[in-house]
Amino acid sequence: MPKIVNHEERKKQIAEAMWRVILDKGMEGATVRNIAEEAGLSLGALRHYFSNQDDLLVYAMTLVQERATDRIEAVAKQNLPPKEMVLAVLLEIVPVNQETLAEMEVWFAFMAHVNHRREELNIPDDGIVTGVHKIIAYLDNVGLLKEGLDLDLEMERLYAIIDGIAIHALFGAGRLEAERVKKTLQYHIDSICVE
Amino acid sequence: MPKIVNHEERKKQIAEAMWRVILDKGMEGATVRNIAEEAGLSLGALRHYFSNQDDLLVYAMTLVQERATDRIEAVAKQNLPPKEMVLAVLLEIVPVNQETLAEMEVWFAFMAHVNHRREELNIPDDGIVTGVHKIIAYLDNVGLLKEGLDLDLEMERLYAIIDGIAIHALFGAGRLEAERVKKTLQYHIDSICVE
Numbered sequence: 001m002p003k004i005v006n007h008e009e010r011k012k013q014i015a016e017a018m019w020r021v022i023l024d025k026g027m028e029g030a031t032v033r034n035i036a037e038e039a040g041l042s043l044g045a046l047r048h049y050f051s052n053q054d055d056l057l058v059y060a061m062t063l064v065q066e067r068a069t070d071r072i073e074a075v076a077k078q079n080l081p082p083k084e085m086v087l088a089v090l091l092e093i094v095p096v097n098q099e100t101l102a103e104m105e106v107w108f109a110f111m112a113h114v115n116h117r118r119e120e121l122n123i124p125d126d127g128i129v130t131g132v133h134k135i136i137a138y139l140d141n142v143g144l145l146k147e148g149l150d151l152d153l154e155m156e157r158l159y160a161i162i163d164g165i166a167i168h169a170l171f172g173a174g175r176l177e178a179e180r181v182k183k184t185l186q187y188h189i190d191s192i193c194v195e
Numbered sequence: 196m197p198k199i200v201n202h203e204e205r206k207k208q209i210a211e212a213m214w215r216v217i218l219d220k221g222m223e224g225a226t227v228r229n230i231a232e233e234a235g236l237s238l239g240a241l242r243h244y245f246s247n248q249d250d251l252l253v254y255a256m257t258l259v260q261e262r263a264t265d266r267i268e269a270v271a272k273q274n275l276p277p278k279e280m281v282l283a284v285l286l287e288i289v290p291v292n293q294e295t296l297a298e299m300e301v302w303f304a305f306m307a308h309v310n311h312r313r314e315e316l317n318i319p320d321d322g323i324v325t326g327v328h329k330i331i332a333y334l335d336n337v338g339l340l341k342e343g344l345d346l347d348l349e350m351e352r353l354y355a356i357i358d359g360i361a362i363h364a365l366f367g368a369g370r371l372e373a374e375r376v377k378k379t380l381q382y383h384i385d386s387i388c389v390e
Contacts, residue, residue: 026307026309026312111303112221112222112306115366116219116300150382153379153382156371156375159363160379164357164362184351184355
């Protein structure tokens with residue numbers, strides 16, 4: 001390998017190869033051998049970066065999470081009006097394009113794969129609970145929430161809507177398209193906000 | 196094998212053995228060999244009922260779906276007041292006890308496993324879209340829905356809430372307990388219904 005390739009860059013390339021293998025062959029096809037082949041590396045070279053499949057799995061999950069966080073931070077900096085900003089942030093989480101659909105598919109494949117042994121692995125949090133707390137607190141702070149809402153249950157409800165929409169966009173065989181995802185989220189935000 | 200065992204009964208036992216293996220070892224442990232061992236059958240005997248893992252997978256998914264449908268129909272026959280009935284039906288879908296948690300875990304393991312080739316397999320629908328349509332139409336028919344709601348988007352929103360709650364109860368490492376699931380669903384139903 002040329003030394004010019006940064007260690008972290010190489011790890012990212014391997015994780016991205018893992019994503020592609022999962023999207024193409026499912027989690028059961030995501031063997032270290034297949035991932036090495038997809039990444040154009042020998043098994044030995046791959047093991048230099050990740051000593052086993054679990055290390056790679058946790059790293060690849062973390063990377064999915066970091067990318068989503070980066071996109072959300074970019075949206076938050078755009079100085080949109082509050083309701084538009086909230087909707088724009090939500091649309092970076094739920095799958096409305098090929099990139100976010102792929103991320104979500106990989107994330108669910110990971111979760112289904114590791115769930116029965118999540119105690120032994122150091123699974124990254126997807127950060128959505130924290131994000132949803134921030135969104136509800138933000139709408140409250142700018143005075144947009146309707147009177148009499150239970151903020152704690154609004155958080156739980158919005159969190160459920162986000163992940164429910166995400167899995168329906170993913171597993172729904174095309175029923176829930178991007179436009180309908182947007183309408184549903186807009187409808188929900190409007191239902192908890194004053195005009 | 197004793198002839199007294201009915202063919203359908205035996206198929207159910209095998210599917211249930213598959214569920215247990217998935218709950219214990221994850222989808223990657225659900226090999227035909229492991230399932231046969233869990234069911235107390237030889238590989239040959241298992242193949243008499245299911246010629247390959249895909250046949251067994253589709254059958255086991257169908258069985259999860261049928262069980263949930265049976266429970267919901269039983270609730271619907273109980274003649275509860277409308278809002279209570281709706282809540283009781285929802286609580287048969289989302290995981291609030293060991294049985295429904297296990298069903299949901301198996302269902303998501305199935306979905307994550309088959310999603311990338313769902314076109315070639317005959318995957319049963321989970322029936323929740325239809326159920327949610329019925330719930331919203333029912334609340335509308337008995338005059339309980341608030342004025343001015345968009346019934347189509349209410350359907351989409353309730354559907355998202357159900358599956359979002361389901362995955363949070365499942366993957367949330369104990370954060371979302373049964374009591375909080377009930378409160379959130381009750382809160383949502385109250386928010387779209389008149390007093």
